[in-house]
Amino acid sequence: MQALPKSRLLQFVEQAMHLARRSVARYSSKFSKRRYTLHQHIVLLCLKVRKNTTYRTLLDELIEMPRIRSAVDLTELPSPSTLCKAFNQLDMTVWRVLLNLSVTLLPTNGVVGIDASGFDRSHASKHYTKRTKLTIQQLKVTLLVDTRANAILDLHVTTTRKHDSKIAPSLIKRNTSEVAILLGDKGYDDQNVRALAREESIRPLIKHREFASLHRAWNVRMDADLYGQRCQNETVNSRLKRKYGAFVRSRHWWKQFRELVVRCLTHNIDKAL
Structure with a gap:
C-alpha cells in the first residue's frame, strides 16, 4: 500500500518540535519526574492553539491521531491538568525565544x-x-x-x-x-x-x-x-x-499575554508550511 503523504497538521507538529528542541532543555530541572518532556508540552500547547480548542477536546482527538502522537514521541497522553500546569510554568521568555526562532523560518x-x-x-x-x-x-x-x-x-x-x-x-x-x-x-x-x-x-x-x-x-x-x-x-x-x-x-492577565504570544508563534509556523 502506498504511504499516505504528510498532512499540514503533521508538518506543523514536526516543525514545532524542531523549534522546541532548539530553544529549551529536555526537562525543566533535575528533579523533574521525566514523564513528559518540555518539548512535548510546547508542541501540544501550540497544537491546542492551532486547533482553537480546549485541553480536554485536544487530548480526546489525539487518541485517534497515531501519526501525531508518534511525531511527538507520546506513548501515553497527559491529563488536561498536566498541560494546564505546563502552560503556567513555561515562562514568557521561553515563548519569546520560540517566536524569534520561528521568524527565521520565513523570508523577511x-x-x-x-x-x-x-x-x-x-x-x-x-x-x-x-x-x-x-x-x-x-x-x-x-x-x-x-x-x-x-x-x-x-x-x-x-x-x-x-x-x-x-x-x-x-x-x-x-x-x-x-x-x-x-x-x-x-x-x-x-x-x-x-x-x-x-x-x-x-x-x-x-x-x-x-x-x-x-x-x-x-x-x-x-x-x-x-x-x-x-x-x-x-x-x-x-x-x-x-x-x-x-x-x-485564560482568566489571568499574565496567562492571556502568553496565550497571545503562542498564537503568534503558531501563525509563523503555519505560514512557514
Whole structure:
C-alpha cells in the first residue's frame, strides 16, 4: 500500500518540535519526574492553539491521531491538568525565544508594519452583551509584521488604553536588526518615534497628522506603493482572529499575554508550511 503523504497538521507538529528542541532543555530541572518532556508540552500547547480548542477536546482527538502522537514521541497522553500546569510554568521568555526562532523560518525583507488590534478578554454572546449592556474589557495587542511573508516579529500586549506612540519605542528597540523601514498610521506620528527610528538606522514611513498644509504635502509625497504594504498588518490581525479566535480563554492577565504570544508563534509556523 502506498504511504499516505504528510498532512499540514503533521508538518506543523514536526516543525514545532524542531523549534522546541532548539530553544529549551529536555526537562525543566533535575528533579523533574521525566514523564513528559518540555518539548512535548510546547508542541501540544501550540497544537491546542492551532486547533482553537480546549485541553480536554485536544487530548480526546489525539487518541485517534497515531501519526501525531508518534511525531511527538507520546506513548501515553497527559491529563488536561498536566498541560494546564505546563502552560503556567513555561515562562514568557521561553515563548519569546520560540517566536524569534520561528521568524527565521520565513523570508523577511525588513519592510515592517506596526499596528494594534483588540482581543476580547471573555467569550460572551454579542446578543447577550447587547441586551445586558455589558462591556467586555479588551486587550490591546500591537503587532510588528514583516510585509513580505506576513511574519510576526514581535508583539506588545496591554490591558490599558496606552497610546500607540508610547508602545512603538519598546518594539523598535527590541527589533532594530530586523527592521529597515517602519510603516505606521497617524497613531504613531510622534517626533520621538521618528527620532528613535533614525537613530537605529530605520527609515520611518509614518503618516503625518494634518495640522498644517505642510503635513498634507508630506503625506502626498509619501511613497504610496511602499506605504500601501501596511495593509498586511490588517491581514495578519484578521487571520489571527479568524483561525485562532478573537478572544482569549485564560482568566489571568499574565496567562492571556502568553496565550497571545503562542498564537503568534503558531501563525509563523503555519505560514512557514
